[in-house]
Amino acid sequence: MNFDFTEDQHEIKRTARDLLAKRSTFEKVREHAEAGTYDGGLWKELAGLGWPGIAVAEEHGGQGLGVVELAILCEELGYACAATPFLGTATAALAIEAAGSDDQKAAWLPKLAAGEARGALGLAGQLIPDAAGxxxxxxxxxxxxxxxxxxxxEAVDAIDPTRRHGKVAGGAGEPLGGDAAAALDRALVAVAAELVGVSQRALDMTVAYVKDRKQFETPVGAYQAVSHRxxxxxxxxxxxRSATYFGAWAADAEPERLPEAAAIAKAAASEAGKEVTASAIQAHGGIGFxxxxxxxxxxxxxxxxAQLLGGARTHRAAVARLLAGRLCPRPSWQECASTASCSSRCCCSPRR
Amino acid sequence: MDLTFNERETAFRDELRAWLAANDPGPRPEDADEDATFEWMRSWQRTMAADKWAGVHWPEEYGGRGATITESAIFFEELGRARRPLPANVLGIVMGGPTLMVWGTDEQKERFLPHILDASEHWCQGFSEPEAGSDLAALKTRAVKDGDDWVVTGQKVWTSGAQYAKWCMLVARTDMDAPKHKGLTYFLMDMEQEGVQVRPLRQITGSAEFNELFLEGARIPDANVIGGVGNGWKVALTTLMNERSGLAFFLQVRLRQLLDDVIEEAASRGLLDDPVVADKLADLHVKAEILRLTAYRGLTAIEKYGQPGPEGSLTKWLWSDTNQQLTSFAAELFGDWAYTAGNRWAYELMRARGNSIEGGTTEILKNIIAERVLGLPRLK
Structure with a gap:
């Protein structure tokens, strides 16, 4: 049991944090958000480092690492709130790798991994980040x-100006024939990781602010109404974070646990992201508005x-279906004994 | 990152599972019958001790298995999973013994440790007082030197199992002039004496897990000072740090089982088709999983870096919050049946109110997180 990154993974995280702290300051984010553009220079730099292809197989021009490494980058890009098409490109590549035909993989993965093509992933008819362009x-x-x-x-201006959003109507394009659920579950973990990074940044900014901001001659962070928040x-x-790292690990190491882990991660991270960033505005007071x-x-x-690929409620519904599916098929569970037909988590199996 | 158990941990778990499958203390006595419940748990501890399962995290020289912190977590998790009770002297095993191992003299270790594990001497904890709860260092119970003895006067509260205890981990003030954290001393007090009066404290559940202790001239030989006179605060912190080390996993699994039971009961009533019910149960499942995963992250932090990360202070809060939501929702879901005196869910509903108070209130935990994890200033 080791719920920690490897030294290499820690190094990826540190490198990403340091690089983005320099290259993707809030001044930069603001500049591009207000201009309605991506930060092309940054995107080129990230592509040069192989980030978009971090989880793409080496035979398709990627680095051949896993969802854990991808999640680390998503978390850090979320922390920086970077104005790049990374999430869309990386999740599109994940899905094509998991569910594409050989031809589809050959056509898209090398270009997406190299950052030469941009991708996006989302639900038909819904807002999809990074879709425009x-x-x-x-x-x-x-x-x-x-x-x-x-x-x-169809390009759509969404409330998040750090990204270019769009919608795609149902039925457009060609089918991607493979395991759609496996592809989407991996993407859910990537989005959850970005939300963890966004939350962490909101928390760090808030802590710094409430230590500094004084009212009644006292840093407001000393008041329990604020510190408890x-x-x-x-x-x-x-x-x-716990749920997301578990989902990333499951994607790489125990895919049979991924459907539940991914739904839990997205449900938890969607709620955390919305709660924590709302709390950050409140704790910043008037300036936060x-x-x-x-x-x-x-x-x-x-x-x-939080909305992308379904919000917390959608994923709790998925969790509820999984829970119901594990229940004993017999009408009275108290009376039943373990049988060969029962799943390992069924109440029929020896009491857990 | 590897969230599977290694070979040694798996072997430990499998051996324990086989043992738990073969050993069963039988049905739990009625909640109201505290004496019978205690005897049931004590006899269970003897069964465990006979096969060296009573204190797995203790070093082998003291009768343990030298289990790692992960194995210790596995132990409590499996115990809960098998729906077996904790050993009767859990305070002695989890808190008292490890404190003695750090601060006790060789004579003290030899005298006290063996009797903790074999259940021959029960232990209780005399820390909190009516005027010293969250502000523990404000405690007023006094110990005054009289020849080779200390004479103790004061009052303690929330003392679980005091009526069965032979020894009490007692923190008392020995220097009235020193600053409040400095004038304290940690003792082992013999409970079987005139100067110690135990009065059961009835809780909102109707049962009496706790007691009040009235100390009027209780005597403690100087040989039973642990860690030196005036060093009581540090020794007490060792005890408190051990409080939830492995127990967190037992509580986490108990919550898991309670949730499984709610889901099964809800299913048998056809309530899972109600999307509001399904959403709430899924939310509780998400929280239970986050609790489990966060507890494991905490273990890794301790194993790798020697100290708990920010996760450590979060799990108790998350557990109490989730358990309260769970029991409240269960009662609402099952209606009048669950509000009928003697019903299991009625008991769980009321017992859960204690969760956010016992072992550090949620308010104190938030203060600790704000100050020590986030580095926020303290209100002067």
């Missing part, structure tokens, strides 16, 4: 996936991420 969009519809082109995207933000963030302060970028990013 994307070369390829993986669209989930009725339990299956389709591969749509940039021409199928911060503690609650930490509880949300760390809970979402202004365009000038940077907390609103995080709040807006969290709203769209």
């Amino acid at each position: 994307a070369d390829v969009v993986v669209v989930a519809e009725d339990g299956g996936l389709r591969l749509a082109g940039g021409g199928d995207v 911060c503690a609650q933000m930490l509880l949300h963030t760390e809970g979402a 202004t365009w000038e302060a940077d907390v609103h970028w995080l709040y807006k990013r969290a709203q769209l991420d």
Whole structure:
């Protein structure tokens, strides 16, 4: 049992944090958000480092690492609230790798991994981050996936100006025939990881602010009404982090646990992201409500991420279906004994 | 990252599972019959001790198995999973013994440790007082030197199992002039004497898990000072740090089982088709999983870095919060049946109110998180 990153993974995290602290400051994020553009220079740099292809197999031009490493990058890019098409490109690549034909993989993975093509992934008819301007969009519809082109995207201005959003109508493009659920579950973990990063940044900014801001000659962070709010933000963030890291690990190591782990991660991270960023605005007081302060970028990013591929309620419904599916098929569970037909988590199995 | 148990941990778990399958203390006596319940748990501890399962995290020289912190967590998790009770002297095993191992003299270790594990001497904890709850260092119970003895006067409260205890981990003030954290001394007090009066404290559940202790001239030989005179605060912190080390996993599994039972009961009543019910149960499942995972993250932090990370202070809060939500929702879901005196869910509903108070109130935990994890200033 070791619930910690390897030294290499820690190194990826540190490198990403340091790089983005320099290259993706809030001044940069603001500049691109207000101009309605991505940070092309940053995107080029990240592509040069191989980030978009971190979880793409080496035979397709990627680095051949796993969802854990991808989640680390998503978390850090969320922390920076970076104005890049990373999430869409990386999750599109994940889905094509998990569910694409050989031809589809050959056509798209090398380009997405190299950052030469941009991708996006989302639900048909719903807002999809990074879709406007994307070369390829993986669209989930009725339990299956389709591969749509940039021409199928209708650009939409969403409340998160750090990204270019769009919608793709159902039925567009060609089918992506493989395991749609496995592809989407991996993408859920990536989005959850970004939400963890967004939450962590909102918490860090808030802690720094309430230590500094004085009222009644006292730092407001000394008041328990404020400090307990911060503690609650930490509880949300760390809970979402536990669930997300577990989901990332399951994606790589125990895929049979992924459906539940991914739903839990997305449910927890969606709720945490919205709660923590809302709390950050409140703890910043009046300044937090202004365009000038940077907390609103995080709040807006969290709203769209929380909604992407279904919100907390959607994923709790998935969890509820999994729970119901594990129940004993017999009408009276108290009377039944373990049988060969019972699943390992069924109440019929020896009491857990 | 590897969230599977290694070979040694798996072997430990499998051996324990086989043992738990073969050993059963039988049905739990009625809640109201505290004496019978205690005897049932004591006899269970003897069964465990006979096969060296009573104090797995204790070093082998003291009768344990030298289990790692992960194995210790596995132990409590499996105990809960098998729906077996804790050993009767859990305070002695989890808190008292480890404190003695750090601070006790060789004579003290030899005298006290063996009787903790074999259940021949029960232990209780005399820390809290009516005027010293969250502010433990404000305690007023006094110990005054008289020849080779200390003479103790004062009052303690929330003392679980005091009526069965031979020894009490007692913190008392020995220097009235020193600053409040400095004038304290940690003793082992013999409970079987005139100067110690035990009065049961009835809780909102109707049962009496706890007691009040009235100390009027109770005598403690100087040889029973632990860790030196005036060093009581540090020794007490060792005890408190051990409080939830492995127990967190027992509580986490108990919550899991309670939730499984609610889901099964709800299913048998056809309530799972109600989307509001399904949403709430799924939410509780998400929280229970986060609790389990966060507890494991805490273990890794301790194993790798020698100290708990921020997770450590979060699990108790998350557990009490979730358990309260769970029991409240269960009662609402099952209606009048669950509000009928003697019903299991009625008991759980009332017992859960204690969760956010016992072992550190949620308010104190939030203060600790704010100050020590987030580094926020303290209100002066």
